[in-house]
Amino acid sequence: MKQTILVTGGTGFIGSHTTVELIEAGYNVVIVDNLSNSKIEVLDGIEKITGVRPAFEQVDLRDKEATESVFRKYPAIEGIIHFAASKAVGESVQQPLMYYRNNVISLINLLELMPEYGVKGIIFSSSCTVYGQPKPEHLPVTESAPHQKATSPYGNTKEINEQIIYDYIHSGAGIKSIVLRYFNPIGAHPTALIGELPNGVPNNLIPYVTQTAMGIREQLTIFGNDYNTPDGTCIRDYIYVVDLAKAHVAAMARVLDKQTEPVEYFNIGTGSGNSTLEIVTTFEQATGVKVNWKYGPRREGDIEKIWGDCTHANTVLGWKADTPLADVLASAWKWQQKLREDGVM
Numbered sequence: 001m002k003q004t005i006l007v008t009g010g011t012g013f014i015g016s017h018t019t020v021e022l023i024e025a026g027y028n029v030v031i032v033d034n035l036s037n038s039k040i041e042v043l044d045g046i047e048k049i050t051g052v053r054p055a056f057e058q059v060d061l062r063d064k065e066a067t068e069s070v071f072r073k074y075p076a077i078e079g080i081i082h083f084a085a086s087k088a089v090g091e092s093v094q095q096p097l098m099y100y101r102n103n104v105i106s107l108i109n110l111l112e113l114m115p116e117y118g119v120k121g122i123i124f125s126s127s128c129t130v131y132g133q134p135k136p137e138h139l140p141v142t143e144s145a146p147h148q149k150a151t152s153p154y155g156n157t158k159e160i161n162e163q164i165i166y167d168y169i170h171s172g173a174g175i176k177s178i179v180l181r182y183f184n185p186i187g188a189h190p191t192a193l194i195g196e197l198p199n200g201v202p203n204n205l206i207p208y209v210t211q212t213a214m215g216i217r218e219q220l221t222i223f224g225n226d227y228n229t230p231d232g233t234c235i236r237d238y239i240y241v242v243d244l245a246k247a248h249v250a251a252m253a254r255v256l257d258k259q260t261e262p263v264e265y266f267n268i269g270t271g272s273g274n275s276t277l278e279i280v281t282t283f284e285q286a287t288g289v290k291v292n293w294k295y296g297p298r299r300e301g302d303i304e305k306i307w308g309d310c311t312h313a314n315t316v317l318g319w320k321a322d323t324p325l326a327d328v329l330a331s332a333w334k335w336q337q338k339l340r341e342d343g344v345m
Contacts (some may be wrong), residue, residue: 003025006030006070006081006119007022007083008061008080008083008106009082011031011039011040011056013195013196013197015031015083018081019054021245022249023046026244031054032082034060035058040056043293046193048191049193049194053322055069061084062105062108062109069233071116071117077117078218078256079121079122079252081257082107082110084106085125085157087132088154089301092155098324100153100160110175114175120193123179123252123255124161127155128141128181128183128237128267128269129150129209130153131156132149133304133305135146140237140273141306142311142312143266152301152305163235178251179264181265182206183267184236185240185241186204186238186239186241187242187329187331188334188335189241190334192331193338193339195336196333197339205276206279209291209332211345212291213283219294220292220293221293221295221296222295224296229305234302235304235305236306237274239268239269239321240323240328243322244268244321247313248274248312250319268310271307271309272307274330279329285326286327
């Protein structure tokens with residue numbers, strides 16, 4: 001009997017790639033999404049890749065009654081992967097209450113309903129933002145690295161939600177959770193049938209790089225070249241979205257089928273860092289396409305350097321991110337070309 005997994009935010013960038021990996025691993029998937037930052041056509045891409053069209057419900061998780069109707073309609077749901085959240089750092093600074101309402105209330109509603117409907121476990125989509133700017137002696141960051149005060153309401157919602165999960169399970173709720181702290185997801189499915197499709201001007205580096213290479217954006221600005229790093233630009237741990245999706249499949253199998261601690265935490269990254277400049281030059285080498293870029297002043301709130309120690313996930317989950325960076329960046333370009341072919345952008 002296939003296990004049924006609820007994927008919230010399943011038509012989004014990471015959610016769609018994870019849905020593909022879940023289906024290919026033999027799970028049934030129910031997607032819930034309010035389509036505030038994604039498009040229903042993503043389901044077509046998932047179906048073309050897997051041969052399966054997942055069940056879909058357009059629901060806003062802040063609405064508890066509507067959320068409960070999903071559990072009533074699909075009583076076989078055993079696990080949840082919770083991606084649904086607002087995620088733009090800058091927007092969260094301008095609209096903090098929207099971020100707290102969207103990101104915190106949706107989680108509380110799910111947690112309250114889980115024991116009532118026999119849902120065993122939840123994988124929570126957290127972030128390396130909980131570590132802030134680690135001190136040099138804490139790089140690469142492990143799961144036990146100290147948490148820093150969040151630099152944005154978005155980052156704070158991740159910290160708050162981790163605490164809510166811990167407190168609820170500690171109170172005796174009969175559920176389990178794995179918290180995955182992602183580093184920087186990039187790339188697209190090798191078929192170019194799904195990928196990252198930001199609304200408006202991209203907040204993330206890779207879509208800005210590919211859109212500039214395509215001529216949609218005039219010029220890419222690299223914010224700051226005077227950081228204490230080898231080439232002066234910020235360093236991040238960039239992880240291929242398909243590798244990240246596979247980590248969720250491994251985590252779900254662990255939560256549902258193994259005797260484990262009630263709450264576990266894993267860093268999900270490559271274990272090494274690349275600078276912004278390295279990303280741009282590697283993209284140019286991998287695709288043969290030049291990017292029009294310049295240096296600009298530092299951007300407020302940017303962390304200088306962070307990358308993860310992912311040994312815990314490698315050993316306990318039996319998972320590793322090992323796709324070469326050039327291949328990942330080539331996949332992002334292939335996706336951008338597909339968007340152009342399809343007349344999307």
